[in-house]
Every structure is written in structure tokens, then in C-alpha cells.
Amino acid sequence: MDFSLSAEQRERYAHIGTAARHLSSGSSAAGLPGDIRKQLAGLGLLGAAVPREHGGAGFGALDTALLYEGASAGGADTGLLFAAGAHLFACVRPVLEFALPRTREALLPGLCSGELMAGNAMTEPDAGSDISRLATRATRVDGGYLLDGVKSFVSNGPAADLYVTYATTDPHGGYFSSTAFAVDRMSPGLVVGDPLEKTSLTACPAGEVRFTRCFVPDDRVLGSPGQGQLVFQTSMQWERSCLFAIYLGQQERLIRRCVRHVRERRQFGKRLADLQPVADRLADMKLRLESGRLLLYRACAEIDDGQDPSLWVAMAKLAVSEAAVATALDAGRIFGGRAVLTEYGIEEEVRDAVPATTFSGTSDIQRRLIAREMGL
Known part of the structure; x- marks a missing residue:
């Protein structure tokens, strides 16, 4: 059993630690400016665990965790790193693992480069830890779904261009009751609320997102209908470790x-x-x-x-x-x-x-x- 890091890993850890000292934390409660996104992307933090062919660094979980640890140890703002981690682990990874090939090709390069920022829209006013009782509903219509509901504490919410969200598609489906979606910010029926005033992790903006008959096409379903729990649990394995x-x-x-x-x-x-x-x-x-x-x-x-x-x-x-x-x-x-x-x-x-x-x-x-x- 080898507990040592390779020379390459140690060098990368040291490099990110030094670079992180110059990482700006000038984000506000309302958003993440383009220059900060570019800095995060330049350090590999937005696409570390994404294959190179999609614009990422191609790291596995351990190398990705080392990147985030090194940046934090070097002095990067905790809230800013949390914003990057929520983007990568709760949003980009589900797109990578569960989206259709054409959807991955359309979204991943921008998500890795910082051109697109993603928000994790799972939590609801009455559903935090109990994700089996989502009040947000997705109704099947021709060519896609209509989403209705409210998500709260959406990490990166006020700044996001894309939301990975979850809604109930079969109230009696048990484990298979919910479905995951990747929803564009400009989708009709999607309204982004005001930023929350927080006392912690202030560099990561958070807020409410409301869906009112918001149409999401079939090619933005992540996985198959009913696989929302699987998508969420898979993303949480990455978030609860790497982040x-x-x-x-x-x-x-x-x-x-x-x-x-x-x-x-x-x-x-x-x-x-x-x-x-x-x-x-x-x-x-x-x-x-x-x-x-x-x-x-x-x-x-x-x-x-x-x-x-x-x-x-x-x-x-x-x-x-x-x-x-x-x-x-x-x-x-x-x-x-x-x-x-x-x-x-x-x-x-x-x-x-x-x-x-x-x-x-x-x-x-x-x-x-x-x-x-x-x-x-």
C-alpha cells in the first residue's frame, strides 16, 4: 500500500498553491465576473475531472482533489473554491456522465473554459436532505417537459448560465420518481431570484430559481427519465470527496x-x-x-x-x-x-x-x- 504522492502530483500541488495566492476573490453576492471565471478555468478548477477531448484536464478523483486542496492550502478564498467545486462536481460531472453525446459536445467546452457557469438546483424550501420528496414537477409534453417549482440555496444561482436541476416525474415511482435536467438560464419560464445575503462562503453567490411552465427539451434530460436519484447520488460521490x-x-x-x-x-x-x-x-x-x-x-x-x-x-x-x-x-x-x-x-x-x-x-x-x- 503506497501512501506517497508521485513527483508530478507534488509538483502540481505546489504550483497550484503558489498560483492560488494571486487568485482574486473579487466576486460578489450577485455573480462571478468573467475575469474570475477565467482565473478559475486557467488553474484547471472548472474542468479538472473532465476528459481533455471535452476541454478539461482529464484528471481522476484523487488528482482533482489534490488540485482543490492545494489551491485552498495556498490561500484561495474558500467561498470561491466552493463556487468552482459546486460547478464542477454537482453540474459538470452529471452532464459528462449522463447527457446525450451532442449535449456534452455543446456544453462541456464552455463549462470547462468558464464561458458557461453552472448552478446546482436541487434544494427546495421543504426538501433539503430529503431529496425523495421534491415539490418541483416535470410534466411530459411533446418534445420535452414543462418544469414547475422553486429551488432554493442554488449555489452559483445568480451567476449561472446553466442549471442542473431535479424534478418529480412520477410521484409514485419511489427511487425512480425524479428526473435530472440541464436547463439554460434564458429558458422562458425560468426566473432567477435576488442573491441571498450570506455570512459564509460569500464569494459563492446563491439564490432562488423559479420554474413556471419552463420547457426543457428531451435532449437536456440527464440520463433516462426516472434516473434523477442515480444522477444526484453519482454527483454527490464526487462532491462529498473532491470538494x-x-x-x-x-x-x-x-x-x-x-x-x-x-x-x-x-x-x-x-x-x-x-x-x-x-x-x-x-x-x-x-x-x-x-x-x-x-x-x-x-x-x-x-x-x-x-x-x-x-x-x-x-x-x-x-x-x-x-x-x-x-x-x-x-x-x-x-x-x-x-x-x-x-x-x-x-x-x-x-x-x-x-x-x-x-x-x-x-x-x-x-x-x-x-x-x-x-x-x-
């Missing part, structure tokens, strides 16, 4: 800052680093980081090997998200009163970490998935 590499990078960055701080800061006539409770706290932070990293890399390896990654993905998502929150809070304790000052950025790190235990399936959902994989 959460962002939080490995965040923890790496925070630990570096804390180590530097405790070496320089003195209290009671000693360096903070020489106080055992402080050293113990940092040891726990390192333990959480490396434990989560091993689980996440294993989950990515299972995806790359074509195995069922469900157990490893759930454990990785749970471990990394909970560690991100705990480590951000520990950083706040280490920095003391300075942690609440915006100039130090610790309070922003906490705000960006807290949602990690909610989006992409809550921690309780991950525990349920782990229990199910154990045969309980």
Missing part, C-alpha cells in the same frame, strides 16, 4: 498560521508553543487533518478504481467537515481576542467552515449512510 479537499487545505493553512503564532506570541513569560495545553490543541488539530485526509484520499481512490465508494465517501465527508469546524474554532482559541478582529481573518475561517457539516448532506445523513453500509 471537501477544500477543507483539508483550509485546515492545513490554519495549522500553519497557528504554529507560527504560538512560536511568536508570549504569555506568562513563555512562548505559547511551550504551554502544554496549547501544544496539545495543535496536536489534535493535526490528528484531525491527517485522519480526514487519509479517508478522503481513500474515497477518491475507490472512485478512480471503479469500486463502490459509498462507505468511504460518507466517512470522509463526515470526518473532514467536522474537523474543519473543530479546527477553525481551535484556531480562534489559540488566537484569543485577536480571533474576532477581521484583520486576522480567523472569524471568516470559522464562518466558512460551519456550513461544511450541512451542505452535501448533513453529518447526521452521513452517519445514516455509514450505518446502512455496515448492514444496520
